[in-house]
Amino acid sequence: MEELTFNDRKTIMTSDIKDLRNFLEGRKSILITQRYISNLAKKFIAENLLISEFFDIEDGEEAKNLGTVMSIVDYLGKNNIGRFDCLISFGGGSASDVVGFTASIYKRGMELAIIPTTLLSMIDASIGGKNGIDIGGTKNQIGTFYQPGIVYSNVNFLKSLSEIEYKSGLGEIIKYGLSTDRNLLSFMINHIREIEARDEKVLKSIVTRSQKIKMGIVKEDERETEGIREVLNVGHTVGHAIESSSGFKIRHGIAVVYGMLVECELSIKFGLAEPSLCNTIREIIKKFNFPVLERFNINEIIKYITNDKKIKGGKINFPALKGIGETEIIRIDVRDFLREVKDEKIWLAR
Numbered sequence: 001m002e003e004l005t006f007n008d009r010k011t012i013m014t015s016d017i018k019d020l021r022n023f024l025e026g027r028k029s030i031l032i033t034q035r036y037i038s039n040l041a042k043k044f045i046a047e048n049l050l051i052s053e054f055f056d057i058e059d060g061e062e063a064k065n066l067g068t069v070m071s072i073v074d075y076l077g078k079n080n081i082g083r084f085d086c087l088i089s090f091g092g093g094s095a096s097d098v099v100g101f102t103a104s105i106y107k108r109g110m111e112l113a114i115i116p117t118t119l120l121s122m123i124d125a126s127i128g129g130k131n132g133i134d135i136g137g138t139k140n141q142i143g144t145f146y147q148p149g150i151v152y153s154n155v156n157f158l159k160s161l162s163e164i165e166y167k168s169g170l171g172e173i174i175k176y177g178l179s180t181d182r183n184l185l186s187f188m189i190n191h192i193r194e195i196e197a198r199d200e201k202v203l204k205s206i207v208t209r210s211q212k213i214k215m216g217i218v219k220e221d222e223r224e225t226e227g228i229r230e231v232l233n234v235g236h237t238v239g240h241a242i243e244s245s246s247g248f249k250i251r252h253g254i255a256v257v258y259g260m261l262v263e264c265e266l267s268i269k270f271g272l273a274e275p276s277l278c279n280t281i282r283e284i285i286k287k288f289n290f291p292v293l294e295r296f297n298i299n300e301i302i303k304y305i306t307n308d309k310k311i312k313g314g315k316i317n318f319p320a321l322k323g324i325g326e327t328e329i330i331r332i333d334v335r336d337f338l339r340e341v342k343d344e345k346i347w348l349a350r
């Protein structure tokens with residue numbers, strides 16, 4: 001068990017069910033899960049006997065809207081749930097985004113527990129207190145920063161995850177390795193077979209290391225005001241644009257892996273990285289058997305980058321890969337950045 005302390009809230013990070021039991025003791029607890037995994041949630045509740053109520057929501061991104069928020073709020077109100085009772089998100093990042101947001105506004109903030117069940121949510125979405133829902137087709141248009149009281153991670157949940165969702169989570173872990181922790185990346189490459197087999201011990205190790213990296217960064221920059229959290233955006237400037245231009249058919253972590261490759265080519269152009277770094281990323285994509293993405297619509301991608309939230313005053317803060325485990329945030333004129341992105345060569349070098 002580890003504790004993350006923020007200005008006004010404290011988060012317990014644990015993989016021990018006893019910590020979750022202690023946390024929920026004496027409160028009513030309402031578990032919200034994604035419809036597709038409601039059997040997994042029921043099994044969890046039956047085995048652990050600690051949840052008072054159960055409620056399911058739409059699957060995936062479909063749930064991240066005001067309608068879901070209102071249905072949860074309605075349910076809480078009708079069942080006399082108070083602010084010291086606990087809302088539990090059981091599922092992936094889509095669930096924790098909508099449940100976290102609801103917990104942050106219900107009675108001006110009620111207790112929140114997160115039980116991440118996808119690899120991506122275990123190492124990313126459940127940590128750091130950001131939540132969000134989509135409005136009018138725009139992702140995370142509204143949201144708050146609201147730290148959960150506890151995050152309970154159990155890698156055994158990952159056994160039933162589809163291969164593509166699993167790869168998406170691995171993509172974000174590779175990002176942690178490439179951007180900040182060379183040892184994590186070597187460990188992954190040396191344990192590729194165990195990772196493929198979803199070996200519990202190896203998974204625990206890479207999940208814990210990734211969680212520590214994210215915790216370390218958000219502790220220093222909870223509200224994204226210090227520029228420190230920007231290092232987490234490696235691969236995301238281009239990755240988000242790839243994901244959006246595919247109409248979200250390409251899963252997030254997979255788009256990020258290809259985003260890192262293209263951004264690495266940009267880093268070379270900006271004189272920050274050596275070509276061997278891009279070769280390393282290419283080898284990783286092959287070794288981990290990431291799906292091959294055939295064709296990108298560069299014009300669409302440019303459109304999405306132009307609307308990137310990270311652009312301020314005509315400049316973009318770009319976390320540039322410099323070497324394995326090394327990142328530098330550079331501030332660059334958007335026009336110069338886009339001129340380089342338009343160069344087809346950096347896209348063909350896959």
Ligand SMILES: NC(=O)c1ccc[n+]([C@@H]2O[C@H](COP(=O)([O-])OP(=O)(O)OC[C@H]3O[C@@H](n4cnc5c(N)ncnc54)[C@H](O)[C@@H]3O)[C@@H](O)[C@H]2O)c1
Pocket residue numbers: 034035036037040059060061064091092093094095097117118119120121124125126127128129130131132139140157158159160161162165168252
């Ligand atoms: N708030 C943050 O800091 C943050 C960070 C990263 C991503 N996100 C958000 O997270 C969302 C993506 O989250 P995600 O990748 O976890 O996907 P997801 O929550 O959309 O879930 C993907 C699919 O996996 C299924 N699933 C979940 N657990 C499973 C299990 N154990 N076995 C089998 N199937 C399971 C779900 O039912 C769903 O169909 C996006 O909306 C993104 O914006 C938020």
